[in-house]
Amino acid sequence: MEIKERINCLQKLMKENDIQAYIIPTDDFHSSEYVGDYFKCREYMSGFTGSAGTLVVLEERAYLWTDGRYFLQADKQLEKTGIVLMKSGQPYVPIIEKFLKRELKEGDTIGFDGRTISKNFADKLLEEIKGKNIKFKGNIDLVNIIWRNRPKISKEPVWQLDIKYAGISRKEKMKKVREKMKEVGADVFIDAALDEIAWLLNLRGNDIAYTPVFLSYMIIREGMAILCIHREVVSEKIKDELKKDGIEIAEYEEIYKLADEISDKEKVLYDSSSINYNLYDSINKNATIINRESPIALMKAMKNPVEVENIKRAHIKDGVAMCKFIYWLKKNVPLGNVSEISAAEKLVEFRAQMDGFLDQSFAPIFGYGEHGAIIHYSATEETNVVMKDKGLCLIDTGAHYYDGTTDVTRTVVLGELTKEEKEAFTIVLKGNLNLANTTFVYGTTGAYIDCVARRPLWEKGMDFNHGTGHGVGYILGVHEGPQNISKNSKSKTKLEDGMIVSDEPGFYKEGKFGIRHENLLLCKKETKNKYGQFMVFDVLTMVPFDSDGIDLSLMNEDEVDYLNNYHKKVYENISPYLNEEEKKWLKNSTKMLCK
Known part of the structure; x- marks a missing residue:
């Protein structure tokens, strides 16, 4: 059944049940960010596979809301479905609550499977539509009627x-x-x-x-x-x-x-x-x-001393796997037989060789060339391309080990770069280094330091349409709250000792390339004086940035010194686990850069 047919079937069922608007979120019964196959109703009904989005179906039209990470992906996947893409956060794009208030009439009914709608969202919706006598029908799973051969609910061993x-x-x-x-x-x-x-x-x-x-x-x-x-x-x-x-x-x-x-x-x-x-x-x-x-939420986010030491070990293991992989990638791409999918599979092989490896921590993102501009691109058999020895490949991956969870992004230089690519690569790197090297007073939330990573981009009239940082769980969700680093964050959670956040500014040129540099940072206490408790970050990730993409003329001395010190630390921690060829490559990749 095509997407248009599914929407039509849903609209017929809505009419039979006197429902004027039906909401299909991404969520399972627990408001999880990622969900099991049984719960992928929004994906089944829309064809959009991103991890964030809400489908709203009216009597004659259908709309899908998603955030900036998925604009390009949703544009492509919604083609020919008749579903209108609503780009959340963009000018003139209303939030779902205001949209429904505008579109529905007095006495209309909103339907949904109330097990998949959070109380928080329901409250916002009720607040917005009060006074219009709009009713909720929250105990009706219409998608289940349409979805033939729906996967069974998962029951894996604990x-x-x-x-x-x-x-x-x-x-x-x-x-x-x-x-x-x-x-x-x-x-x-x-x-x-x-x-x-x-x-x-x-x-x-x-x-x-x-x-x-x-x-x-x-x-x-x-x-x-x-x-x-x-x-x-x-x-x-x-x-x-x-x-x-x-x-x-x-x-x-x-x-x-x-x-x-x-x-x-x-x-x-x-x-x-x-x-x-x-x-x-x-x-x-x-x-x-x-x-x-x-x-x-807060207890889980503040890692205890045992977790912190384990997590540091996990990042050394992951750094070894990543370094082995990047060396392999640069060596094999010129041979003309490495695709986005085969490269992703090879990285899993390297990680699986590490003691205590459990699984990947999210679906791998391997975006070569223009695919890098699709922020959460996931290669399929239809989109998979063979990489060439030129341009950039954005690689965003992670793993679960018994020691903890990793999440790392490296934009790898595979050959000759344009001036535009090299400049963007360096500007984004400056943002990453500046955030990692910032000091702030206790009580600061992520919203207040987001600008540290964005400033180098803003100075060049550039920006990125996603958050700068998220928390990371311990063999749990790779995205974890309540802390985050984002210019749009409403979180009042202070950055605490023991919290882990990602540091991942980016830049995306539609149809050309994408760049993102991501390390995980451990928040910890530093100096305390009459002005308060000061906080700093320790970098957990142990993978070099690709110096082939750096334009040193765009970096200041502090940034170069910080990068050199980081690369020295990477070499000291990772080189003992590499063979001679890999060690030689890492030595060159972490060599001291001079202005």
Whole structure:
């Protein structure tokens, strides 16, 4: 069935159910960024494969909202579907709530599968349309009727993360969560965020590709806790260990019944950004509700000392794999038999040779030439190209090891560059180095230092249409909050000691090339004096930047010194694990640059 047919089928079902607008988000039942195959309703109905987007279908038209990372990709994938691309954040593009208020009439109905709509989004929608007598029909999954041979919901086995990697036992973590509950006066905490539950219990799974989590909910009280999960995915050994720590098992779907059984006298804590609309609606209406950010979010983001040491080891392993790969790539591209897909497969081979390798941390991005300008490009058999010994290849990849999670982007020079490419390469690198080398006072949020990375680009009339940095989980989501670095960020989360953020400015020339340089940074305390606690970053990533792309005339002495010191550190950490040819290449790649 073609996309147009699917939309037409949906519109017929909408008419039968007296629905004037139907919303299909990217989310699963837990507001996850990435979702399992069963939940890819928006992708099935629109053909758009990006990780962020919302499809809104009206009686005669359909619209898809996505952010700047996916404008070029969505333009191509929505061709001939009849779906109108709505570029979020661009002038004259309304947010979904305002759009629906404008398009719908008094008494109309908005339909959606309420398990896939967050309470947060539902609240914004309700606030915008109040006064128009517009109704919600939030218990109707129309896509399920259309989607023949829909994949089954994932039920992969759960596995335990050893304390030597987790650093803190689940019993201790549960104690800290209960302390936070007391601080806000909560008797019950309902958690629907998959990465938070996995972190809390020191368990991992495989229900979402590249993200080692398992489908579940938790209800936590002072004296007991219930994990709602598909029973068959938990071994008897793990069940027994959970029981010893005061955690009972219930079926995954029982969460709605358990929420309804909360007593009138209890105060219920939940996070509206992760709890779905139907689950919220199931909570006993007489209970007192406390809507605020989950206490686990910040605990999880501030890596403990054991995690920090493990993560440093993970980045050395990853640096070895990346250096071996880049050496291989530069050596083999001139032979004319390396494609975007085969290169991605080769990098996985190198990573798999590292001790403790588990999986990639996200779908690899290998964008050669003009494909680099598609910010989250993913090569397919139809788009795959063979690389040539000229131009640039943008490589954004990462891995999970038992020691932690990595995320690194390098723009590799494969041959002769244009003046425009070399200038852009250097300007973006300046932004990366400047952010890594910044000092800031404690209390600063990511929004305030975003300009440090963008300034070199802004000075040249350039910019990039995505955030500068995101948090990274520990064998969890490669994108993790609540911290971030972005000019559009509304996060009030301070950058704390032990937090990890990415540093990834970029520049994208549509139809020509794309450049992004990304390292992961560890936030840590530095000097403390009468002006406050000062904070700095340590670079975790151990991979050289390609000096063949650098125009030294555009860099100042501080930037060159910082780059030289970083490259010296890379060589010291990585060279002992390379063979003689690779070591020689790395020595040349990290040689001291002089103005």
